[in-house]
Amino acid sequence: MSESEDPYENLTITTGAVVEPNTSRVNKTGSWRQFKPVINVDACIACGQCDTYCPDQAAKPVEGEDYYGFDLDYCKGCGICEEVCPTDAIDMIREEK
């Protein structure tokens, strides 16, 4: 790995290598994804099943709307949300990058 790729270039090691909480958010796992979930906003009944079963906290209510959307920073494209959606409102599509 080249120096410039290291996001922690200026890091100082804490005593005992203790870590601050909630810090994995810097790691954008969305780059892992091959398929991306898309929502049919008309079919979504905002039941929240996708949110309940997403291992990556990536299916969330869209602010001010009555449907859910996906956090593409973190969604790994596992497809669980598509499987658990009771109204088939979610499709996994191959992502063109």
Add this chain to the structure above:
Amino acid sequence: MSSDLQDQDFTDELEHDEELWNPGHRACAGCGPALAMKYITEAAGENTIISQPTGCMEVVSTPYPESSWGTSYIHNIFENGASVASGIEAAYKAFDRRDPDHLDVQDSDDLNIIAVGGDGATADIGIRALSGMMERGHDVLYIMYDNEAYMNTGVQRSSQTPFGASTTTSPAGDESIGNDTNKKDMTSIAADHGVEYVATASISNPHDFKQKVEKALEIDGPKFLHVYSPCPVGWSYESSKTVELAELAVETGLFPVFEMEDGEITSVNKISDRKPVREWLEKQGRFKHLFDGEEPSEEAIEELQTWIDERAEDLGLDA
């Protein structure tokens, strides 16, 4: 596919609650144990200290200097999650009594101390630590997340690997039908230690699992939960099927969901029309060899089915 769907992106418009199991963790796509971690933190809340032995969930959540945890969290080694938690609990007992102003710690009344280990860390290498924690009566909730093998090191067999599963140390072959033992019963072991509350749950029913976590945390003393958590990588199935496979394990009776209080079974999630285990087996690559039509394979499936039927009978599982 139409390009407006390709462009669909709500990332910046989403409502996030405060999460104690944060994204950015490196669990594989569709990881069942990652769901268990999410539910545990949701049920326990922020006033929690988690002790976690080595294994997938530790490795994916804490590469220095990142952590996916919003609660206090400690990992030490593979076989001592329960005793690290015991030590934390003892420290708080001492703090409660001695009131050390300089430390600025809370009293332990509303504090949750939870150890969360994999099946290997719990039922195999860490069973001494767990036994000691339960027998001494520490006020700790121990949760075993069961993905039925040592996944972190590449899918080796554990004492929770089901009969017939091919793993890297119980490979199927001309002379082998895969793993040749049934799952070790950790609930009985916990109950026989005098643990007041022992229960099983599945990630396919988060409501039930979270209720059990909450119920356990109300009780003083040791508690034990066994949560079923499929692993797409180790079981060899498509990542989208995690919840479905967890649910099928329940519906076939391979993984019965029940509670024990003071050593007695007090509730069982009854199953009507229990499905044959085949329906669960055939969906996973680790059992592929059992469907070659040969006699030993048929016998192996029969043997697993018999084990399930006997346990179902004991538990009164069938509705």
Add this chain to the structure above:
Amino acid sequence: MAKAEQNPSEEQKVMKGTSAVARGVMAANPDVVSAYPITPQTGVVEKLSDLVADGELDSEFIKVDSEFNAASTCIGASAAGARAFSATSSQGLKLMSEPLFTAAGMRLPIVMAVANRSLSAPLSIWADHTDAFAERDGGMMQFHAEDVQEAIDHVLMGFRVAEQVNLPVLSNFDGFILTHVQEPADIPTEEEVSEFLPPRDPEYTLDPSDPKTMGAFARPEHWTEARYEIQRAMEESKDVWAKTVEEFKEIFGRDYTEYNGMLDTYHGDADYRLVALGSMCGTIRKVIDEYRAEGVDVGLIRPRVHRPFPTEELREALGDAEAVGVLTKEMSPGYESALAGEIKGTLYHAENQPPIKSFVVGMAGRDITASDIGAMIEETMEASAPMAFDEQESWPQLREELLADGGD
């Protein structure tokens, strides 16, 4: 040396070594004590249990299932912010080895008394230093006591230094020879100790009011630095230790300040200098007196601290000797004893390199007699470089007639 007088003074009490150490631990008032019985340490856990049962000691005492979980529970307690103590010997220390290395890496100042005993096989309960040396590279500070008084004081000073530099401590004292001896010793009171040892004030705890993640794994980009910090803390601990022994002297009157608290000497400027750890130095001193009376200029250098290694101090203390004899109760099969190798390493780039002979003696409780020591003094006096490898170290107490083929 700060040896207790043989006739106990007003403040001194005569009690078994393990009880005396337990009473010293009590004065440090740990929050959590977690230990498991093993000969010859058992007296320490038993006494601590008694003190808790009688309400004299207000610690949480965890009746653990094994040494492995004694160390592990101490790690949990220490991470939570508690002052934690344990004690063990031999097989028990081996069983703790894995968690102890992590306590160093996680920078948890757990203090342990180690009643030294040989390692199996063959099984033996008797004293030597193979247990302590097997943990040498874990990042734990290590002290060796010559008498019961030092065993008590090293634990107290151990807490003080451990909590400043965030490293665990193994405070060694020889099994049976010190654990089971009845010796007069000053047992410091909790009031005296509280002046010397402030409550532990850790940088991080696990309290959810300020959540942290401890025990993260490090990738190759960070591991070296994280572990190198132990090396730096060991370096830093030398200064802290030097100050600690000074303060200890002021409060308790016992003087461990020679060579910054690292070495204790007896005729340390003699022509011929023996080096040894722990309780065997009592006998060595007597033999030195006899030889000196005969006109032989021989003295003793006793490292009080083994980790951090007293490099500078040993260079100064040994550099101008005519010859050095290292008497050690440990071995490193396939090479020579670790202590001899370390001392040679220390002197290699020093100005002078006196010839060094080493002697593996006193293994698994074999008695070291005055005449054994005399013979080793005489062999040391003959030492001259260069030496073949098999001349460097000898086993003077070896009973060759017991070896298969008579040792051929």
